[in-house]
Amino acid sequence: MTISHPGVAKAPVPAQSTYQTRVADYWNAEQNPVNLELGRIDDLYHHHYGVGDVDWSVLDEMDPVRRRDVITAELHRLEHAQAELLAKHLGPLSPEDRVFDAGCGRGGGSVTANMRYQCHADGVTLSTKQADFANEQARARGIDGKVRYHHRNMLDTGFQTGGYAASWNNESTMYVELDLLFAEHSRLLRRGGRYVVITGCYNDTYGRASREVSLINAHYICDIHPRSAYFQAMAKHRLVPTHVEDLTAATIPYWELRKSADHLVTGVEDAFLTAYKNGSFQYLMIVADRV
Ligand code: GPP
Ligand code: MG
Numbered sequence: 001m002t003i004s005h006p007g008v009a010k011a012p013v014p015a016q017s018t019y020q021t022r023v024a025d026y027w028n029a030e031q032n033p034v035n036l037e038l039g040r041i042d043d044l045y046h047h048h049y050g051v052g053d054v055d056w057s058v059l060d061e062m063d064p065v066r067r068r069d070v071i072t073a074e075l076h077r078l079e080h081a082q083a084e085l086l087a088k089h090l091g092p093l094s095p096e097d098r099v100f101d102a103g104c105g106r107g108g109g110s111v112t113a114n115m116r117y118q119c120h121a122d123g124v125t126l127s128t129k130q131a132d133f134a135n136e137q138a139r140a141r142g143i144d145g146k147v148r149y150h151h152r153n154m155l156d157t158g159f160q161t162g163g164y165a166a167s168w169n170n171e172s173t174m175y176v177e178l179d180l181l182f183a184e185h186s187r188l189l190r191r192g193g194r195y196v197v198i199t200g201c202y203n204d205t206y207g208r209a210s211r212e213v214s215l216i217n218a219h220y221i222c223d224i225h226p227r228s229a230y231f232q233a234m235a236k237h238r239l240v241p242t243h244v245e246d247l248t249a250a251t252i253p254y255w256e257l258r259k260s261a262d263h264l265v266t267g268v269e270d271a272f273l274t275a276y277k278n279g280s281f282q283y284l285m286i287v288a289d290r291v
Contacts, residue, residue, distance in 0.1 A: 029106075033263065034258070038264075039106065042076075043137060044108045046082075046083055046106075046109070048109075049251055050075060050077075050079060052077075056257050063190055068261075075254065075257060075264065078254045079166075080112070089196045089285070093117040097119045098121070099165060099167060099168075100123075100188050101113070102124060102167060102185070107133070111121070111137070111145050111147060119165070120147070124149070124153070125149065131151045154181065157215075164189050165190060167195050167196075167275045173230075174199065182239055186238050186239060187291060193290040195290060198247070200224055201224060201225055201281070202224050202226050204226050204228045206280040210281065212275035213281050234286070238290060239290055240289050248276050248283045
């Protein structure tokens with residue numbers, strides 16, 4: 001039933017909440033050397049952390065300028081290894097396939113997927129700055145015909161239903177309600193499509209969010225979900241996990257090295273290391289099939 005109120009102006013529906021506007025403000029202003037200096041190495045700009053063993057010989061370099069460069073390169077190698085790990089689980093994909101990058105940042109994840117599969121990619125971000133930057137990168141690489149970034153809300157993309165063979169969130173789920181997010185992934189993915197998430201989640205066995213998890217939330221203006229919430233929300237939206245990997249041990253070396261990189265630290269390093277080590281926080285990858 002529709003109730004009309006003649007003469008009463010319809011309340012405007014905001015395109016995004018005040019919270020989402022504050023998140024966009026953060027990313028429009030963000031210029032951390034830990035993101036820009038790493039990205040500059042090979043024009044792959046990532047907004048996530050790293051995995052894998054550190055080559056600790058970088059700390060033996062005594063020349064201060066070279067020492068900074070080799071540490072920066074080592075952190076970038078570990079972040080790119082994380083992007084490759086995620087991309088590997090999206091496939092197999094063909095060059096005709098289309099993938100969706102939810103919370104694409106400055107675009108490194110979609111470029112990584114395109115390099116591996118030559119597929120089409122659509123990335124979305126609330127930040128106009130990030131979308132413009134990422135599109136410029138795609139143009140410079142000559143892949144802008146296939147890889148596009150959009151200033152859109154990942155919960156309501158307007159993209160084609162069933163138009164995607166694979167989709168992912170790389171450390172972006174803590175900004176959204178999982179029910180709304182997985183409803184949108186489920187709508188966009190074709191039957192048999194693949195969804196991958198890498199995320200930091202709080203550990204249900206610890207209880208509630210620890211002090212360090214709360215510090216991470218305050219740092220990024222986000223709201224880290226418990227591990228259980230992912231499986232509940234996926235089950236509700238036809239996303240069936242096929243592989244779950246606890247990456248906590250694999251990411252701790254990245255944070256140890258980042259903590260020792262005086263030229264790159266942002267101040268959040270101790271919160272991550274303590275949260276991982278006291279068991280309140282986990283770095284998790286979940287791979288799921290859209291059924
Ligand atoms: C990585 O981005 C982090 C986030 C997007 C949000 C929080 C993630 C969790 C796993 C809790 P970044 O690379 O821009 O962060 P930084 O500037 O610290 O490197
Ligand atoms: Mg970073």
